[in-house]
Amino acid sequence: MKRLIFGCLTLFLTVAIVCAFSILFAEEGKERKEPIKIGALFALSGPASSIGTPTKLVAQMVTDKINKEGGINGRPIELVFGDTESDPTKALMVAKRLVEQDGAIALIGPTRTDSGMAIKPYIEEKGIPTVMTVGGDPVIAGGKFGSYKWTFKTPQRTSVAVKKVYGYLKKHGIKKVAIIHATDGFGRDGLTWLKELAPEYGIEIVAIESFDVNDPDMTTQLTKIKANNPEAIICWTIGPAGAKVARNYKQLNLSMPLFQCHGQPDPKYIELAGDAAEGTIMPSTRLMVADQLPDNDPQKPVVLEFIRLYKDVYHYDKQYPINTHSGYAWDALMLLAQAMKKAGTDREAIRAELEKITGYVGVSGIYNLTPEDHNGLGTDSLVMVKIEKGAWKLLEP
Numbered sequence: 001m002k003r004l005i006f007g008c009l010t011l012f013l014t015v016a017i018v019c020a021f022s023i024l025f026a027e028e029g030k031e032r033k034e035p036i037k038i039g040a041l042f043a044l045s046g047p048a049s050s051i052g053t054p055t056k057l058v059a060q061m062v063t064d065k066i067n068k069e070g071g072i073n074g075r076p077i078e079l080v081f082g083d084t085e086s087d088p089t090k091a092l093m094v095a096k097r098l099v100e101q102d103g104a105i106a107l108i109g110p111t112r113t114d115s116g117m118a119i120k121p122y123i124e125e126k127g128i129p130t131v132m133t134v135g136g137d138p139v140i141a142g143g144k145f146g147s148y149k150w151t152f153k154t155p156q157r158t159s160v161a162v163k164k165v166y167g168y169l170k171k172h173g174i175k176k177v178a179i180i181h182a183t184d185g186f187g188r189d190g191l192t193w194l195k196e197l198a199p200e201y202g203i204e205i206v207a208i209e210s211f212d213v214n215d216p217d218m219t220t221q222l223t224k225i226k227a228n229n230p231e232a233i234i235c236w237t238i239g240p241a242g243a244k245v246a247r248n249y250k251q252l253n254l255s256m257p258l259f260q261c262h263g264q265p266d267p268k269y270i271e272l273a274g275d276a277a278e279g280t281i282m283p284s285t286r287l288m289v290a291d292q293l294p295d296n297d298p299q300k301p302v303v304l305e306f307i308r309l310y311k312d313v314y315h316y317d318k319q320y321p322i323n324t325h326s327g328y329a330w331d332a333l334m335l336l337a338q339a340m341k342k343a344g345t346d347r348e349a350i351r352a353e354l355e356k357i358t359g360y361v362g363v364s365g366i367y368n369l370t371p372e373d374h375n376g377l378g379t380d381s382l383v384m385v386k387i388e389k390g391a392w393k394l395l396e397p
Contacts, residue, residue, distance in 0.1 A: 035078035036071075036105065036345055038336065039098030040329075041119075042133075043111035046086025047213065047239065050268060052111040054320035055133060056081060059108065059329040061314055066333065072340045077333075084110045088118035095119040099128055105345050108332040109133055113185035116153075123150050129339075129350045131332035133325075135238065135263050136189040140374040152354055152374040154331040154364055156285075156381055158186075161262035162193040164283040164382045166201035168396070169232060174257075178207040178230035180221055180245060182237035187213075190236030190261060206230050213241045219248045232256050238263035243272035250276035257281055262382060266323035270390055281395070283382040285324045285364045289394040298361055306330060306363045327363025334362060335369075 040059050043052030059079060067076045080102040082094035091110050098104045106129045110116055113136030120139055123130045124147050132153040138145040140153055169177065179194055181187040191208065198205055207228040209221035222245070225233060233256060235245045242264045249258050258280050260269070265284035270277045286293055286303050293300045306327060311317040336350070338357055343349035357376070360367040365381025384395040 033075060035076050036340065037078050037080055037103050038333070039082065039095070039102065039104030039107040039109075040079045041082040041084050041091060041094045041098060041107065041109040041115075042329075043086040043115070044081075044083035046084075048086040048111045050239065050320075051323075051325050052084070052086070054316060054323075054326060055109070055111060055329045057314070057316050057320065058310070058326055059333060061309055061316070062330045062333045065309070066337050072337060073344070077337070080104055084112075084115050086112060086115075088112075088114045091115035092118045092122060095122055095128075099126065104128075105347060106130065106336055106340075106350060108329060108336065113138065113189060116151075117145075117185060120146065120148070120151055124148070127347055127351075129336070129347055129354060131335055131354070133328040133332055134186075136186045137193070138185065138189060148374055150351055152335070152369070154328045154335070154362070154367075154375070155325075156262055156283075156365065156377050157375050158189045159193045159197065160375075160377060160379055161283050161382065162190070162197050163201075164262070164379045164384065165234065165259055166197055166203055167379065168281075168283075168384050169203060169259075170201045174231045175202055176204050176206050176229070176231045178209070178225040178228060178233050179205060180209045180211065180218065180225060180233060180235050182213050182241055183210050184213055184237075186238060186263070187236050194234065194236065211237075211241065211245075213237060213239065215241070216244070217248060218245050219252065222248050222252055222254065226252060226254060230256055232259060234259045234261075235264075236261045240268075240272055243269050243277070246273040246276040246280060262324065264324075265385060265392065266325070267321040268323065270387060277387045278390070279387065281384065281386045284385045284392070285327060285381070286383060287322055287327055287363060288324060288385055288392040289383060292394040298366065299363075302361050303327075303363055331360075331362035331364050331367070335360060335367065 042055050043049050063077050084091035108131050113134045116132045116134040116139040135155045137158045140148040181191045207225045211218050260282040262283040265288045286299050290303045339350045339353035343353040355371045358368045365377040367376040369376035383397050385392045386395050
């Protein structure tokens with residue numbers, strides 16, 4: 001009888017121990033598989049929605065790719081989205097919600113420079129690793145613009161794009177230019193660098209005019225510019241405003257070349273500007289001229305794979321044709337994923353690993369980040385393109 005009781009107790013304890021370990025390992029497995037939440041805030045409505053909405057689609061596309069390839073050390077990424085409505089105040093509210101309510105450990109976005117500056121004090125104070133998809137430099141400029149310890153960005157710096165344009169002008173003997181720019185954060189940032197870098201390239205600025213991005217017409221500003229006889233006009237804005245400038249430029253029969261900035265290479269620009277887009281020159285990522293790249297270009301395979309997924313697998317191109325902005329969210333998430341594979345989900349460790357990334361071949365360039373440079377792209381990440389017969393032509397690397 002005692003043996004029977006002892007046997008039953010032994011069996012009971014054995015089963016209990018097995019069950020306990022099963023539960024423990026199940027919980028550990030659950031912990032390993034729990035998604036890593038990353039907040040993604042873009043302009044899904046408002047003036048910048050034509051950029052923000054396809055950026056959201058790309059963010060989901062690259063998340064699918066990362067998850068299919070095993071995620072982050074076996075854990076999938078889960079994006080939690082927010083609409084900034086193209087409004088800096090709303091952007092800050094969204095950023096707080098993504099972090100404090102939705103549990104995001106890192107952020108990508110937003111779409112516009114003004115929104116990026118609106119959320120920057122918050123992410124710097126709270127220590128949230130953030131890879132922005134904004135064009136302007138102030139978010140990672142430091143100095144009077146504040147700390148950027150936690151802030152990174154994937155689009156080229158404005159200063160890099162200005163250097164690319166000025167380098168082209170110098171090479172072609174153009175010395176006198178006029179500037180027409182938007183009064184928003186992106187446009188003002190462009191003006192700052194156009195003025196600061198002009199002497200370095202032997203450029204004289206003979207006229208400066210500005211406009212609001214919602215202005216219906218820029219004829220008055222261009223007429224004033226014409227009176228100063230520039231050898232070229234540089235327009236610094238993104239979105240439909242650039243097309244308005246091109247149409248007014250054509251209506252005035254201006255003959256000097258018109259340069260747009262690195263945020264303008266977009267089929268929408270050609271659609272809105274019509275035949276006025278013909279001959280426009282601008283710096284661009286390699287996305288717009290992928291088929292014209294030499295085979296030895298290290299970015300070509302990455303760019304072609306991006307285009308294949310975007311067009312042939314997800315069919316996003318039917319509604320949102322590829323533009324120079326298309327790769328920014330891809331690069332932002334890939335950089336975060338690379339950092340997280342080494343750092344796990346500790347925010348400070350993620351930030352530190354981001355600063356160490358070198359040689360990452362992305363859609364928008366080859367990134368080499370440092371503690372001082374939270375962008376990591378140079379002028380070689382851009383190419384100069386020209387619109388000929390309604391298509392993008394590669395002028396020079």
